[in-house]
Amino acid sequence: xxxxxxxxxxxxxxxxxxxxxxxxxxTKILNANKTDYVLVSGYISILFxxxxxxxxxxxxxxxxSRKQFSILWQALSEKGFECITTDDPKNAxxxxxxxRSAIRFxxxxxxxxxxxxxxxxxxxxxxxxxxxxxxxxxxxxxxISPIELQVPFKLFLGSEKDIEDAKYLYxxxxxxxxxxxxxxxLENLDKEDKFNKYxx
Amino acid sequence: MNRLPKIDIDELRKAKEENFKERLxxxxxxxxxxxxxxNAKWSSAHKSIVNRK
Numbered sequence: 001x002x003x004x005x006x007x008x009x010x011x012x013x014x015x016x017x018x019x020x021x022x023x024x025x026x027t028k029i030l031n032a033n034k035t036d037y038v039l040v041s042g043y044i045s046i047l048f049x050x051x052x053x054x055x056x057x058x059x060x061x062x063x064x065s066r067k068q069f070s071i072l073w074q075a076l077s078e079k080g081f082e083c084i085t086t087d088d089p090k091n092a093x094x095x096x097x098x099x100r101s102a103i104r105f106x107x108x109x110x111x112x113x114x115x116x117x118x119x120x121x122x123x124x125x126x127x128x129x130x131x132x133x134x135x136x137x138x139x140x141x142x143x144i145s146p147i148e149l150q151v152p153f154k155l156f157l158g159s160e161k162d163i164e165d166a167k168y169l170y171x172x173x174x175x176x177x178x179x180x181x182x183x184x185x186l187e188n189l190d191k192e193d194k195f196n197k198y199x200x
Numbered sequence: 201m202n203r204l205p206k207i208d209i210d211e212l213r214k215a216k217e218e219n220f221k222e223r224l225x226x227x228x229x230x231x232x233x234x235x236x237x238x239n240a241k242w243s244s245a246h247k248s249i250v251n252r253k
Contacts, residue, residue: 001235001242014243017250046250049234049242053250160220164227171231198224 001049005176009134012048016138019046019113023057024140026105026115029079031141033072036062038132040125040145041154045165047135047144048172052161055112056104062129063119066093081105084114124149147173152185155194163198170199 004011016024023039030037039047041058064072073089076082085103086092096103102118120126132143145153147169154166170177186192234242 001237002239012239014239015247017243017247019250049246051230051246051249053252160223163220164223167224168227168231171228172235 001172003048003172005173009136011136013138019043019054019057020137022107022113022115023047023142024137025079026057026059026076026081027142028140029072029075029081030061033068033075035064035068035072036129038128038143038145040128040150042161042165044144044147044150045168047137048169050165050168056114056116058116059118060120060125060129061117066090069093069097076105080108081115082108084111124153146181148178148181149185151177151182151199152189152191152195155186155191155198156189158194163194167199 002013023043027037027039038060039057040060042052042054043057046052046054069092070089073083073092082105083089083092083103084106085096092103095101097117097119100119100121102116104114104116106112106114120129128145128149131146133146135142135144144150151166151170154162154169186195
């Protein structure tokens with residue numbers, strides 16, 4: 001794998017798959033609307049080659065006002081995305097996003113794959129948005145949760161699939177990780193034992 | 201009614217853990233392969249898996 005990793009960004013050129021295209025198309029609209037976000041969870045390991053697919057891509061979006069959300073909704077509609085949770089933007093904002101629930105957007109006429117869109121629920125979500133790592137994927141800038149958080153957090157989630165994702169990411173990136181940051185999250189998520197058992 | 205098998209939960213848990221460890225070992229070797237293979241080659245194979253419905 002030719003992977004150019006620096007403190008500020010990861011550069012990756014590869015043959016894009018269906019999920020990559022969805023992410024690039026969706027995040028371009030977020031960027032154009034100055035909406036801050038971070039991609040989290042399973043897509044990150046798939047982005048870097050984990051051999052599995054997914055029905056959805058998890059996205060945490062920095063909280064925006066209802067007015068900003070309406071503008072974003074309009075932009076997404078114009079670019080061929082529709083919300084498959086509700087067709088009313090006011091409803092989406094008030095009854096889902098503001099009540100800590102996610103909404104999903106898919107390309108018009110499809111249901112999967114889709115982008116699961118939610119506002120930050122936890123301090124870790126907020127941290128991930130604030131310290132997102134930039135990935136330049138075939139020239140397109142996308143933002144992912146730092147690997148130093150993803151690995152411990154996947155261990156925290158704890159299903160076999162999550163532990164496999166954690167192992168895969170750790171194996172790929174271990175030489176480039178900020179070891180102190182990784183250790184901080186492992187300790188505070190109480191996952192040092194699991195890390196030593198399955199990943200070390 | 202056919203004779204039903206005896207279910208030993210500990211035995212099942214042990215088998216599940218063994219299968220899981222085997223998958224982790226496979227992932228280890230797969231990650232090694234990806235690390236040592238050109239982006240064009242691994243991402244072409246990967247695309248066909250991700251795009252599979």
